Each structure stands twice: as C-alpha cells, then as structure tokens.
Amino acid sequence: MSSDSERPEALTAGGLRWRLQRMGQGPHLLLLHGTGSSLQSWRACLPGLAAHFSVLIPDLPGHGGTAAFADRQASLPRMAAAVGDLLAALDWQPALVAGHSAGAAVMVQMRLDGSLPQARGLLAVNGALQPLPGLMGLVAPAVARLASRSAWLPAWVSRHAGQPRALKNLIASTGSRLDDAGVQHYRELLEQPAHVSGVLDMLAGWQLADLQARLPQLRLAPDAQLWLAAGLADRTVAPVQALELARWLPGASFHPLPGLGHLAHEEAPEVVNGLLRRLWEQTGGGAGFTTTSRS
Secondary structure (H helix, E strand, O other): OOOOOOOOOEEOOOOEEEEEEEEEEEOOOEOOOOOOOOOOHHHOOOOHOOOOOOEEEEEEOOOOOOOOOOOOOOOHHHHHHHHHHHHHHOOOOOOEEEEEEEHHHHHHHHHOOOOOOOOOOOOOOOOOOOOOOOHHHHHHHHHHHHOOOOOOOHHHHHHOOHHHHHHHHHHHOOOOOHHHHHHHHHHHHOOOOHHHHHHHHHHHHHOHHHHHHHHHHHHOOOEEEEEEEEOOOOOOOOOHHHHHHHHHHEEEEEEEEEOOOHHHHHOHHHHHHHHHHHHHHHHHHOOOOOOOOOO
16 A cells, blocks of 8 residues: 555544554554644654655544544543554554653554564553542543543643643643744644544553553564654653663664654654664665655
8 A cells, every 4th residue: 555645534433433644665563643633743744754664643533633432531541442453444554663751652552462563663652551649640541531431621622722821831731842834733623623532532441550460461573673762851740751661572662852842743843753763774674775865
C-alpha cells in the first residue's frame, strides 16, 4: 500500500469509521498520536518521512475524525485492538512504529498482544508507559469518568478551552512551544464536542498498571529495538521514566531530546525524523536506504 495523497481519507474497519492518512513509498511506518490530539500532530514530520517510508497515520478512536466506541469504553487494550483491526482490514503491517505519549502505550500494547509481529523498530516519543505517580494516578481516572458522563461538559470545554489564553496556558503546560499552525490544530480539535467527549472517554478508561506489569514480557527479536525518546523539558511525562525503563527493559535504549517538551515531534520534526531513520538503519533496514531527506 502506498499513496502520495496529502488528504486524509475515511474507511470502516472493526465496526468503527476511521479517518487516516497515507503517504509515501517504501518500508511501512505507522505513526500513532497521543491523547487529545489527532493525525495532524505528525503533519510537520510527514514530508520528510514520506520521502523514505510508506506512512500510515490514523486518528485514534474518539479523536479527530474517527468515531468513538458506541459504548464509550475506551480502555488501552481496546484501543490497541481497534488499531490492530484497522491494520488487518488494510492488509498492512508496519516494519517501524512511532507512538507519541499515549500513542506509545498503544504501540507497546499492540506489540504485547501480537498485532505488530513484523515491527523491527519501536520509537516512543515521550511515551506515557507508566501510571501517574501517587494520588494523581488514583484521582485522575475517577475525575475523567465523572466528566465523561456529563451531557454538557464537552460543549462547555469546546466553548472555553479554545480561547487564546486558555489554549496558550494548556500548550505551555506541556513544556513545548508550537508555531501558529500547531496552535490552530489544537484550537480546531477543542472546538469539536465529539472530540472532547472522546478524549474524556479515553482518560476515563486509561489504566496503565496492567501494561506496566506486562512490560517484562516484551520480547524483541535480536534485530529489533525499542527507543525511548524523552524531551528533557517535558512537563507532562517525566523524562526520568524513560531513563529508568531503558535501564532494565531488554532491547530498550534512552534517547534524550534537550530543550524539547512533551510535543517534541511538533516542535522539532527534523529531530524525530532523524531518530526514525537511524532506528530503521540500526534494525537492519538500512541497506540501500538513503539518508538525504526533506525533514
């Protein structure tokens, strides 16, 4: 499967109506966005990556233009299974996968569940792979569950969260600085009550304790690697989490991103694209692979 189209498309798979984007030719690369975002978060990375890879980027269930689960139960295993259903419907398997934040958790869950059997390289960009520490880990999901049941809250958030000051504070809280196009992306998402509702559903069902317990079961082939990239200015996921995980998880390595925050792939797409190209080369995919890029 390859496409040079820059426009998202829609299709039905696993009972969900999906929005996705396909672009480029070459080894198959799957990109997964994080909570509250959409496939557009990878927009600045896409031209450089499509020069070397056949790229697939879906909106996760309940996000952007992809439908939410009918029963609104958006747990991590269910999200991962849904993306697996999408890949099966497309008859498309990635050799390389990158996931940002919660998208990294979806990526690792899929690997553990056997739905990424051909992936030689996994890149977690500020991966949210461990539960929130202490009281926040207990309170946040409970608050999200209450909020997700509200009939009026998504519309209220859509009216207020996209205001310039609120949006500026929200982005600043991640430790990242975005250009005007990046800010506009989140403004447009927050103006959609259905998207806000889908985000709340995801937060309400997001439990990482089981994933954390299964991480020692993550088995990578000798030529496969998991790279944990962490923005050192990230205020959402502590970079030390990636460092500690890389110390004990076989096949994992830590890759610091100085000066970048939680939205590192949006701040510095050329840096993340470079990581993906090097990961592909180091996992045996580099034969005949050109490193001249438009990142």
